Amino acid sequence: MPRVAIIGTGLIGASIGLGLKANAAGNIEIIGSDRYRDHARQAEAARAVDRSEPNPAKAVEGAELVIISVPILGIREVMEQIAGSLVPGAIVTDTGSTKADVLRWAAETLPPHVAFVGGHPMAGKTEHGPRAAEATLFEDARWVISPPRHTPPDAVDVIHSLAKTLGAKPQFMDAMEHDAYVAAISHLPMVAATALFRLARGSEAWPELSLLASTGFKDTTRLTATDPAMAHDIMLTNREQIVHWLRRYREALRDLEDEIASGADENALFRSISETNLQYTAYREGVVGRREVHDDILDEIPEPGMMDLLLGGALAERARELQKRADERLSESEREMRYLGRQ
Amino acid sequence: MPRVAIIGTGLIGASIGLGLKANAAGNIEIIGSDRYRDHARQAEAARAVDRSEPNPAKAVEGAELVIISVPILGIREVMEQIAGSLVPGAIVTDTGSTKADVLRWAAETLPPHVAFVGGHPMAGKTEHGPRAAEATLFEDARWVISPPRHTPPDAVDVIHSLAKTLGAKPQFMDAMEHDAYVAAISHLPMVAATALFRLARGSEAWPELSLLASTGFKDTTRLTATDPAMAHDIMLTNREQIVHWLRRYREALRDLEDEIASGADENALFRSISETNLQYTAYREGVVGRREVHDDILDEIPEPGMMDLLLGGALAERARELQKRADERLSESEREMRYLGRQ
Numbered sequence: 057m058p059r060v061a062i063i064g065t066g067l068i069g070a071s072i073g074l075g076l077k078a079n080a081a082g083n084i085e086i087i088g089s090d091r092y093r094d095h096a097r098q099a100e101a102a103r104a105v106d107r108s109e110p111n112p113a114k115a116v117e118g119a120e121l122v123i124i125s126v127p128i129l130g131i132r133e134v135m136e137q138i139a140g141s142l143v144p145g146a147i148v149t150d151t152g153s154t155k156a157d158v159l160r161w162a163a164e165t166l167p168p169h170v171a172f173v174g175g176h177p178m179a180g181k182t183e184h185g186p187r188a189a190e191a192t193l194f195e196d197a198r199w200v201i202s203p204p205r206h207t208p209p210d211a212v213d214v215i216h217s218l219a220k221t222l223g224a225k226p227q228f229m230d231a232m233e234h235d236a237y238v239a240a241i242s243h244l245p246m247v248a249a250t251a252l253f254r255l256a257r258g259s260e261a262w263p264e265l266s267l268l269a270s271t272g273f274k275d276t277t278r279l280t281a282t283d284p285a286m287a288h289d290i291m292l293t294n295r296e297q298i299v300h301w302l303r304r305y306r307e308a309l310r311d312l313e314d315e316i317a318s319g320a321d322e323n324a325l326f327r328s329i330s331e332t333n334l335q336y337t338a339y340r341e342g343v344v345g346r347r348e349v350h351d352d353i354l355d356e357i358p359e360p361g362m363m364d365l366l367l368g369g370a371l372a373e374r375a376r377e378l379q380k381r382a383d384e385r386l387s388e389s390e391r392e393m394r395y396l397g398r399q
Numbered sequence: 400m401p402r403v404a405i406i407g408t409g410l411i412g413a414s415i416g417l418g419l420k421a422n423a424a425g426n427i428e429i430i431g432s433d434r435y436r437d438h439a440r441q442a443e444a445a446r447a448v449d450r451s452e453p454n455p456a457k458a459v460e461g462a463e464l465v466i467i468s469v470p471i472l473g474i475r476e477v478m479e480q481i482a483g484s485l486v487p488g489a490i491v492t493d494t495g496s497t498k499a500d501v502l503r504w505a506a507e508t509l510p511p512h513v514a515f516v517g518g519h520p521m522a523g524k525t526e527h528g529p530r531a532a533e534a535t536l537f538e539d540a541r542w543v544i545s546p547p548r549h550t551p552p553d554a555v556d557v558i559h560s561l562a563k564t565l566g567a568k569p570q571f572m573d574a575m576e577h578d579a580y581v582a583a584i585s586h587l588p589m590v591a592a593t594a595l596f597r598l599a600r601g602s603e604a605w606p607e608l609s610l611l612a613s614t615g616f617k618d619t620t621r622l623t624a625t626d627p628a629m630a631h632d633i634m635l636t637n638r639e640q641i642v643h644w645l646r647r648y649r650e651a652l653r654d655l656e657d658e659i660a661s662g663a664d665e666n667a668l669f670r671s672i673s674e675t676n677l678q679y680t681a682y683r684e685g686v687v688g689r690r691e692v693h694d695d696i697l698d699e700i701p702e703p704g705m706m707d708l709l710l711g712g713a714l715a716e717r718a719r720e721l722q723k724r725a726d727e728r729l730s731e732s733e734r735e736m737r738y739l740g741r742q
Contacts, residue, residue, distance in 0.1 A: 178613045198611055227610065240599055241608045245619040247655055248595055250675055255644075255651040256583055257678055265584045266687035267570065268541055270521045274683070275618045276588040281680065284673040291659045291668065301598075302656040306649050308598040312590060313645040316634045325634065330627040332593055335600055337624065340617070344609035 057085045061119035063112050063134050064126035065090045065099035068151050068177065070189035072123055073104030075222040078191040089115035098186040113141040121214060125151040128289040131158055135165040144169040147211045149218070151177055153238060153286070154293040155202045155231035163204065171211035174202035174231060176238070177224055182281050195223035202231040239297030243290055244305055247298060249279035250287075401427045404462035406455050406477050407469035408433045408442035411494050411520065413532035415466055416447030418565040421534040432458035441529040456484040464557060468494040471632040474501055478508040487512040490554045492561070494520055496581065496629070497636040498545045498574035506547065514554035517545035517574060520567055521585070525624050538566035545574040582640030586633055587648055590641060592622035593630075 060076065062069045065088040073086050088105030089112045090096040096108040109115040116122050116138045124134050131152055142148065148170055152158050155174045162172035179197035181188060199219035203212045219226040229237070256265050256273070291298060315325055403419065405412045408431040416429050431448030432455045433439040439451040452458040459465050459481045467477050474495055485491070491513055495501050498517045505515035522540035524531060542562035546555045562569040572580070599608050599616070634641060658668055 178611055180613065180615070197613060200611070229607075233607075237604060237607050237611050240602065240604070241612045241616050244598075245595060245616050247659070248591060248652070249619055250672070251651040251655045252588060252591055252648065253679055253682075254655070254675055255587075255648055257675075257682070258651075259583065261580060261583070263687075263689040264572075264576075264580050266682060268521055268543070268580050269584045269687075270523065270540060272523070272622050273584050273588050275621045276592055277679070278618045279615050280675060281683065282676075284669065284676040287672050287676075288665075288669045291672075292665065295659055299656055299660045302652060302659075305595065305598055306652055306656075308594040308601075309591070309645060309649050309652075312594045312597070313642055313649075316590070316638055316645075317642045322631075322635065326627065326631045329593070329630050329634075332597055332600075332623060333625075333627045333630075336596055336620070339596075339600070339609060340624065344606075344612075346606040 057083050058121075059085045059087065059119045060121045060123065061087045061089065061116045062105060063089045063115060063122065063124045063138070064130070065095055065105060065108075065186050066125065067180065067184050067186065067188050067193075069123065069125035070099045070102060070104035070186035071179075071191065071193035072125065072151075072218075072222065073099065074102065074189055074191035075194060076218075077103065079221050079223070081221075087115045087119065095186055099189075102186055102189060104186060104189055112137045116141050116146070118143060120146060121218070122146060122148045123151065123218075124148065127283075127285050128152040128154060128158070128293050132161040132165065135161055139165050139167055142167065142170045146170045147214050148172045149175045149215050151175055152293075153242070153290050155200070155234045157293045159202065159204050159231045171208050172204065173207055173211050173215040174200075174204070175215055175219070176200040176202070176234065177219070177222075178242070179224070182278065184283050192223065194219070197224050198227045199224035200227050200229050200234050202229055202234055204231075235294050236297050239294055240301050243294055243298045244301040246279040246282050246287060246290070247302060248305060249277045253277040253280040401425070401464075402430065402462045403427050403464045403466065404430045404432065404459045405448060405466045405468060406432045406458060406481070407467060407473070408438055408448060408451070408529050409468065410523065410527050410529065410531050410536075412466065412468035413438075413442045413445060413447035413529035414522075414534065414536035415468065415494075415561075415565065416442065417445065417532055417534035418537060420446065422564050422566070424564075430458045430462065438529055442532075445529055445532060447529060447532055455480045459484050459489070461486060463489060464561070465489060465491045466494065466561075467491065470626075470628050471495040471497060471501065471636050475504040475508065478504055482508050482510055485510065485513045489513045490557050491515045492518045492558050494518055495636075496585070496633050498543070498577045500636045502545065502547050502574045514551050515547065516550055516554055516558040517547070518558055518562070519543040519545070519577065519581070520562070520565075522567070525621065527626050535566065537562070540567050541570045542567035543570050543572050543577050545572055545577055547574075578637050579640050582637055583644045586637055586641050587644040589622040589625050589630060589633070590645060591648060592620045596620040596623040 062073055065073065069088070069090075073088065076084060076086060086105045088096060088099045088108045089110060090099065090108065091110070093110070096110065099105050100108050112134055120143070122138065122142065124131055126134055131150055148162070148166060149172070150158055153176060155176060159172070159174050162174070166172055177194050177197060177199045179194045181193070199222075201212065201215050201219065216226045256262060259265060315328060405416055408416065412431070412433075416431065419427060419429060429448045431439060431442045431451045432453060433442065433451065434453070436453070439453065442448050443451050455477055463486070465481065465485065467474055469477055474493055491505070491509060492515070493501055496519060498519060502515070502517050505517070509515055520537050520540060520542045522537050524536070542565070544555065544558055544562065559569045599605060602608060658671060
């Protein structure tokens with residue numbers, strides 16, 4: 057029976073275990089390993105793993121596939137611990153939120169008779185630990201695969217299959233490129249949420265503010281709940297990219313502040329907000345990926361439901377005009393517009 | 400039968416209608432009025448109103464209570480339209496997101512034989528229009544009540560009862576104070592979300608970013624979907640306060656950026672993130688309102704579930720120490736800590 061070792065059976069590791077048990081074609085034996093005994097016990101109780109082995113070096117013995125899903129700053133240590141016990145031909149992957157450092161550590165620590173392929177499932181939830189694990193956690197989520205140069209294609213195929221088996225959408229990406237992208241789309245939102253909560257929490261008016269906060273504030277700040285160890289590791293391993301995007305975010309805020317403060321042209325402000333709103337609606341309705349040709353059209357096209365959104369506003373008449381023009385263009389380009397990316 | 404007029408039967412107006420029908424003690428007749436025929440029809444179909452009357456001046460005839468729930472910049476016009484038709488003793492309220500301008504307009508336009516009390520139910524959802532209306536929309540939400548000076552207490556009582564009837568928590572607040580608070584807790588998050596989406600959407604890497612975005616990005620940017628007419632009206636009527644909080648937000652981001660960039664002291668960064676995380680967990684678990692005395696304790700107290708949050712991190716040992724110390728202090732002050740605010 058093929059053996060898989062999962063080092064780190066928190067939310068992600070245990071969810072992988074559950075997903076493999078539920079979806080893998082043949083029988084596989086899953087050995088879990090977690091430095092925290094309660095996590096190990098919970099993963100066993102949830103049947104995410106067949107058995108637990110506290111020592112990672114022993115857990116990987118005889119395993120054809122090893123999945124490291126510990127916080128990033130723990131990955132190098134795990135690699136050092138298991139390096140001597142990996143069988144020839146073993147395939148090692150990880151689930152860390154940054155990839156450049158991880159690939160470097162793999163090159164430095166793992167023996168040449170195994171293959172390493174970096175991975176990053178773009179899924180998660182607010183709860184942590186194996187008790188929150190779900191077999192369906194990765195369904196329809198992107199699973200970034202970052203193979204180092206000269207990785208045997210077979211090893212890449214195995215990680216590709218792993219992602220597909222768990223219901224995820226594999227996406228190949230260079231490690232540096234990945235780190236730059238997640239800084240913008242994942243780490244910046246986390247930092248922006250944290251700063252927003254800190255500002256409100258640090259205000260003298262927090263007692264009143266906290267009473268007035270509705271779901272909008274809660275959603276916008278939700279990522280403040282990110283596991284602090286994970287947040288810390290991300291900030292250290294992707295520092296330069298995060299700082300870069302933080303600077304650009306402050307500029308974007310400054311631009312919007314100027315728009316609001318100037319008040320010179322009400323129409324311009326309304327048009328500008330409406331345009332962003334239309335783009336956001338398109339995005340939330342699934343218009344993602346490459347569509348360079350239609351970018352200029354999309355910017356003005358109301359998606360289904362937009363008229364509802366715009367109705368009821370004092371300035372809705374303007375939106376109606378916008379829609380009328382867009383409708384004319386929509387009929388020509390409807391099919392192409394729905395093109396959902398490269399893959 | 401007492402008659403209530405609701406001018407503007409979008410999400411909020413129609414939800415008030417449904418809530419009154421479901422919860423009001425006696426029979427009431429509800430007249431709706433909406434400038435958009437489809438909204439009027441949908442509100443009737445949902446039985447949020449007994450009948451619709453397109454002309455606001457006619458809709459308020461004989462009404463003891465008039466609720467204006469149109470976008471803010473439409474409120475003054477509605478007041479002018481209905482001023483001549485209000486019966487003596489009628490009570491007028493609104494549901495606008497800012498209050499200082501609304502109180503000024505009421506003073507300028509409404510006749511002396513009626514009473515105006517400003518209101519702001521702090522509830523909403525992403526969907527708009529009467530089709531999204533729910534009788535339970537206001538349940539457990541704050542309902543800010545801002546009476547002008549010298550308002551007859553009876554009129555204030557009626558609006559207080561209205562909020563209670565709909566399941567909301569009434570909260571009295573000065574109009575200027577309200578506008579400052581909502582700028583921080585409601586309008587700033589909306590603007591921050593919009594700037595974050597704009598930055599990512601405007602990036603050359605947007606095709607890749609949009610594919611990688613997971614629920615974190617979606618939650619953090621969700622308020623970008625705010626009805627653009629409503630967002631525009633808010634930005635105009637609460638401009639100074641929003642600009643003030645935007646400046647402070649950019650400073651908060653700058654501070655966090657410095658913490659991340661400096662990298663001088665890993666421990667300091669971890670402690671700082673953990674502290675914010677603990678505060679956030681406490682907030683999300685319901686610790687809101689006034690609790691000055693316990694502020695210093697709270698900052699370090701892990702809430703139930705925190706250990707799960709912290710477990711699995713490479714730095715979890717430090718969190719365990721923190722918890723141990725906090726546990727000792729918790730037992731002394733547990734009861735007081737749970738004190739949930741002033742009311």
